Amino acid sequence: MLKEKVEKLAEKVFEENNSLFLISLEVNSANHIKIVLDGDEGVSVNDCILVSRGIEHNLDREEEDFSLEVTSAGVSEPLSMPRQYKKNIGRRLKVRTENEKFEADLVSADDSEIKLSWKAREPKPVGKGKVTVQKEAVVPYTDIVEAKVKITF
Numbered sequence: 001m002l003k004e005k006v007e008k009l010a011e012k013v014f015e016e017n018n019s020l021f022l023i024s025l026e027v028n029s030a031n032h033i034k035i036v037l038d039g040d041e042g043v044s045v046n047d048c049i050l051v052s053r054g055i056e057h058n059l060d061r062e063e064e065d066f067s068l069e070v071t072s073a074g075v076s077e078p079l080s081m082p083r084q085y086k087k088n089i090g091r092r093l094k095v096r097t098e099n100e101k102f103e104a105d106l107v108s109a110d111d112s113e114i115k116l117s118w119k120a121r122e123p124k125p126v127g128k129g130k131v132t133v134q135k136e137a138v139v140p141y142t143d144i145v146e147a148k149v150k151i152t153f
Contacts, residue, residue, distance in 0.1 A: 002064055003027040006055055010035065013054035020047055021083055023073050031066040036073055040087050043072035079147045085109035092150040097143045103150065104137070113140045114147075 007025060014020055020043070023036040037043060037051060052070040059066065079085055079093075086109045095102045095116065104118035116137045121130045 002031060002033070002059075002066065005059065006033055006035075009055045009058050010051065013051050016054075017047070017050065020051070021081070023077075023080060023084075031064060033066055033068045035068075035070045036077075037070065038073040038081075038084055038087075040083070048072060075149065075151060077148075079149070082109060082111050082141065085114050085141075085147070088149055092152065093147050094150050095139060095147045096145045097139060098145060100137075102137060102139075104135075107136070113138055114144075115139075 003025070006027060010022055010025060014022060019040045020037055021039070023038050024034075025036075026034045028034075033055070035051060035055070037047070039047060048070045052068060055070075056068050073084070079088070085106065089106050089109060091106055093102070093104060093106050093116065095104070095114075102116050102118065104116035107115040107117045109115070116139065118135055119132050120135050122133050123129075124131050
């Protein structure tokens, strides 16, 4: 019952702030509510406060006691939604499928698949040595086991 109330309140907050979106919402048996959000332009502390207030101020602690935690999707967290891939176009990803692993630049993303691009060293077709070639792969979301943004400094 509490989870349904929180989902409706969160929906309203995200409708009013459409650059933000929900990654996960969990309510445990002790009524600890954990909300993880992301945004098309990232998430600020003020965004977390906005979501927290939009939920907390509309729940009655007299009716049901609860604790609330609102966080942004961490940089080390795997990507889980097409919208997260779209906001990371141009960045380097580590993508793992059932059969392959890629470390490549995210070239494009739509609602069903992503396109990756990378350079690889391969043997020359004729003669000795290697040559650098540009490779591409189109990977449907359904094939992705895990994908993370590779952070470079």
